[in-house]
Amino acid sequence: MRDTFNVVFIRYHLLKKNTLLFQGFYPFDNPKGYSLVCEMNGKPYDLDLTINEGNEVRRRYIAAHKSVSKEYVGEINLPEDLHQVKSLKLICVLGEAGDKNQVRSVVYKATGKDLIKLKKEYEYNLERAAVTDDKIQILGWTIGNVPEEFHLYDGDKEIPISVKRMFRKDVYGVYPELTEKCDSGLEIVFDKGDYKKLRMTITANGQVYDCKVDTEHVLTGGNLLPKKTLWERIELYRQDNGLGATIKHAIDKLKDADAPKYTYMDFLTSFGPTEVELQRQRDEKFEYNPLMSIVIPMYQTPEKFLVELIDSIVAQTYPNWELCLADGSPDETLGQFINKKYGSDSRIKYTHLDDNLGISENTNAAIALATGDYIVLSDHDDTLAPNAMYECVVAINKDRSIDVIYTDEDKISMDSKEYFEPVFKPDFNLDLLCSVNYICHLFIFKRSLYDTVGGFNKEYDGAQDHDLILRYCEAAKNIHHVPKALYHWRSHAASTAMSAESKLYAFDAGCKAVQAHYDRMGIPAKVEQDTFYGTYRTVYNWGKEPLVSIIIPNKDHTDDLDKCIKSIDARSSYKNIEFIIVENNSTEPETFEYYKSIENRPDVKIVRYETPGFNFSAINNCGAKAASGEMYLLLNNDTEIINENCIKEMVDVCLRPDVGICGSLLYYPDNTVQHAGVVMGIGGIAGHTFVGLERSEPGYMFRAVTTQDLSAVTAACLMVRKDVFEEVGGLTEELAVAFNDVDFCMKVRDKGYLVVYNPHAELYHYESKSRGYEDTGEKVARFNSEVEKLEKLWPDILEKGDPYYNPNLSILDGWYRLKEE
Numbered sequence: 001m002r003d004t005f006n007v008v009f010i011r012y013h014l015l016k017k018n019t020l021l022f023q024g025f026y027p028f029d030n031p032k033g034y035s036l037v038c039e040m041n042g043k044p045y046d047l048d049l050t051i052n053e054g055n056e057v058r059r060r061y062i063a064a065h066k067s068v069s070k071e072y073v074g075e076i077n078l079p080e081d082l083h084q085v086k087s088l089k090l091i092c093v094l095g096e097a098g099d100k101n102q103v104r105s106v107v108y109k110a111t112g113k114d115l116i117k118l119k120k121e122y123e124y125n126l127e128r129a130a131v132t133d134d135k136i137q138i139l140g141w142t143i144g145n146v147p148e149e150f151h152l153y154d155g156d157k158e159i160p161i162s163v164k165r166m167f168r169k170d171v172y173g174v175y176p177e178l179t180e181k182c183d184s185g186l187e188i189v190f191d192k193g194d195y196k197k198l199r200m201t202i203t204a205n206g207q208v209y210d211c212k213v214d215t216e217h218v219l220t221g222g223n224l225l226p227k228k229t230l231w232e233r234i235e236l237y238r239q240d241n242g243l244g245a246t247i248k249h250a251i252d253k254l255k256d257a258d259a260p261k262y263t264y265m266d267f268l269t270s271f272g273p274t275e276v277e278l279q280r281q282r283d284e285k286f287e288y289n290p291l292m293s294i295v296i297p298m299y300q301t302p303e304k305f306l307v308e309l310i311d312s313i314v315a316q317t318y319p320n321w322e323l324c325l326a327d328g329s330p331d332e333t334l335g336q337f338i339n340k341k342y343g344s345d346s347r348i349k350y351t352h353l354d355d356n357l358g359i360s361e362n363t364n365a366a367i368a369l370a371t372g373d374y375i376v377l378s379d380h381d382d383t384l385a386p387n388a389m390y391e392c393v394v395a396i397n398k399d400r401s402i403d404v405i406y407t408d409e410d411k412i413s414m415d416s417k418e419y420f421e422p423v424f425k426p427d428f429n430l431d432l433l434c435s436v437n438y439i440c441h442l443f444i445f446k447r448s449l450y451d452t453v454g455g456f457n458k459e460y461d462g463a464q465d466h467d468l469i470l471r472y473c474e475a476a477k478n479i480h481h482v483p484k485a486l487y488h489w490r491s492h493a494a495s496t497a498m499s500a501e502s503k504l505y506a507f508d509a510g511c512k513a514v515q516a517h518y519d520r521m522g523i524p525a526k527v528e529q530d531t532f533y534g535t536y537r538t539v540y541n542w543g544k545e546p547l548v549s550i551i552i553p554n555k556d557h558t559d560d561l562d563k564c565i566k567s568i569d570a571r572s573s574y575k576n577i578e579f580i581i582v583e584n585n586s587t588e589p590e591t592f593e594y595y596k597s598i599e600n601r602p603d604v605k606i607v608r609y610e611t612p613g614f615n616f617s618a619i620n621n622c623g624a625k626a627a628s629g630e631m632y633l634l635l636n637n638d639t640e641i642i643n644e645n646c647i648k649e650m651v652d653v654c655l656r657p658d659v660g661i662c663g664s665l666l667y668y669p670d671n672t673v674q675h676a677g678v679v680m681g682i683g684g685i686a687g688h689t690f691v692g693l694e695r696s697e698p699g700y701m702f703r704a705v706t707t708q709d710l711s712a713v714t715a716a717c718l719m720v721r722k723d724v725f726e727e728v729g730g731l732t733e734e735l736a737v738a739f740n741d742v743d744f745c746m747k748v749r750d751k752g753y754l755v756v757y758n759p760h761a762e763l764y765h766y767e768s769k770s771r772g773y774e775d776t777g778e779k780v781a782r783f784n785s786e787v788e789k790l791e792k793l794w795p796d797i798l799e800k801g802d803p804y805y806n807p808n809l810s811i812l813d814g815w816y817r818l819k820e821e
Helices: 055-060 112-119 169-174 215-220 230-241 243-258 264-271 275-283 303-314 333-342 359-368 388-398 430-435 447-453 464-475 493-497 500-521 558-571 589-598 616-625 646-654 722-727 740-750 777-793 795-800
Strands: 006-012 019-025 035-040 043-045 048-053 070-077 088-094 103-110 124-131 135-142 148-154 157-159 162-166 185-191 198-204 207-211 292-298 321-327 348-352 374-377 404-412 419-423 443-446 479-490 525-529 536-540 548-554 577-584 604-609 631-635 639-641 659-667 673-675 678-680 686-688 708-710 717-721 754-765
Touching: 006 103, 006 112, 035 070, 103 112, 124 207, 124 215, 135 215, 148 185, 264 419, 292 303, 292 359, 292 388, 303 321, 303 333, 321 333, 321 359, 333 348, 359 464, 374 388, 374 447, 388 404, 388 479, 404 464, 419 479, 430 464, 430 500, 430 536, 430 708, 443 447, 443 464, 447 464, 464 500, 500 525, 500 536, 536 646, 548 558, 548 616, 558 577, 558 589, 558 639, 577 589, 577 616, 589 604, 604 616, 616 740, 631 646, 631 722, 646 659, 646 717, 646 754, 659 740, 678 740, 717 722, 717 740, 717 754, 740 754, 740 777, 777 795
Parallel strands: 292 321, 292 374, 321 348, 404 479, 548 577, 548 631, 577 604, 659 754
Antiparallel strands: 006 019, 019 070, 035 043, 035 088, 048 070, 088 103, 124 135, 135 185, 148 157, 148 198, 162 185, 198 207, 374 443, 404 419, 404 443, 525 536, 631 717, 639 754, 659 673, 659 717, 678 686, 708 754
């Protein structure tokens, strides 16, 4: 990546004649103070510049692997006669005019001929294709600000097509000059056939544009975006990460390529129920046999999928169920089919609705047929595992107080031959549920709870399940998770290939659903869509800024300490802070000279910890005694904050009375993850998750980038309220070096508080610079001793497994991989 300004693209303004428009960004949001200037024919030329900020910007540039939250949009008004332009340059400048040390870097240049050629281009993109039994679908976008005609051909023969336009928020964001929302999204559907060479034309402004169509990908259903060559990808990676990291990355990829692939189908072979086990379940007698009402809304369901769904329910090893079907299809053809094929089974109930009422009301109509003790939600073309009802009834018999049950899930292929993409979920995790609807299927609740809370609300169609799940979890006293994939979600080619941006209505509805949850709970928060589609970000508005005491242990390494403090001074928007520097037996004269340079600051206290040796717990406890704040931020000296809201993000979470601790997202200097939370049991005791994950990647189930409850977070950056810190007696000093933060988090959770990981607080962590690794016999012995101490302190969670992880996932590392035999 360039160190100066990065031009993403340059094009002509859609509304202003002869106006060139460019968009781009600075790495790290321009910390050095660069400026942009324009020159035409060697002389200064006017340039209008605006800055856009927010999550939409970050989403747009997430692949840059940097902290990009500001987008720079420039306009250059060109002369009518472009032949006059001998040269046009966009220049990034560091330093004042006339300064001999001024640095100038040309980030874009063009001649008049280049500008004339650019003017002839038309803005469009074909992104994906999908194939169903009888239809082919092409998805993409065109600008949509003028009337357009679309024609599709196989060679010279025109193919009849249907065209649908839709709003694309991402496209609208990329073209900021559009003052009104335009339907730029494009969906073209046509009959499946044996096509040889597809091509498409777009007619706009009286001109016909030929569009490239990848026939092979269209016919098989695939990505139509041009792919970078191997060497292009290597060069981009080298620019971002350096040559050494690129070589290591390539070696790792080669190792992965040579390794035998362990698939989810292999996992099911090893851990799925056998026929012997299924028969045992059929023979088992329960003390309590609740009636399970499986409710399903239908609308023109393909018979093939309907049969597979009903057959999967008939095959349940627990027999006390009823199936309630509410059909919003135009006629009763499906009802006649069901009666003919399944009429002899009195457990199957069907009603035809006079009108298609939508997903929410159709489901409510299905629930109206139910007479069971528990309501089970399912879609009309998915399937249930044969042991789905059995596993849930086992849990109910163990604990009759369960109000709500949810299970893990996976996907099933269109031909029902393959299972893939398992979603192995944590136990109930409210903060994660407010960040993404991780519960989804299978969702089951007591009928008595339905009578109290009510059914689906059509106001949230598109995210109606997210709204209902939040309402039921608010009312439930006991929420139980069955960690088995008991629901198989049918993966339609059309739905998986459909670009996320065409489903923005669903994401907007999800945003509303989470907002309604906070409103009901009386929490002053605003919900907005986060960087990745389908994820949500909570912004609190408590109306107060308590004093934060930033406790930083330090032994020499003043360069690190200075960088840490300066990053907070320069970048943090949260200013009500004090620094508590805990001096720990430094020996270098430069260290004490540095202390003298900062100790006169009113927001700095230098505290001496004079006991020999390194005891992280005792050092931080010492710092806490000198702290005046309502919040303590335990912070390593080898950290550097990235985003200006870093401290505020943690404060806002800790102001919630149910929260005791908030942790952050830490990166290595190469922009890979160093810490995204801690899982108990990883590596045998406790370990960080997603170590080495690229910054642009969301991780399994978006868990690297969503706010969530966890068992522990690292104390390299950990915020805790003073009252909570004192309630648990601070850090355990018998754990001098290792796992004291894990133990501290466990003590806080033991008091009933949540430990929250907030990825919107971002820092760099230059790990182990200050202390070094456990690389001597003495250090290894101490480490092993502290492992034993932690095992004795918290044996239950290490034996049962971390509730915020999943027993189907490997504990060999924190990458959320499938466990193996």
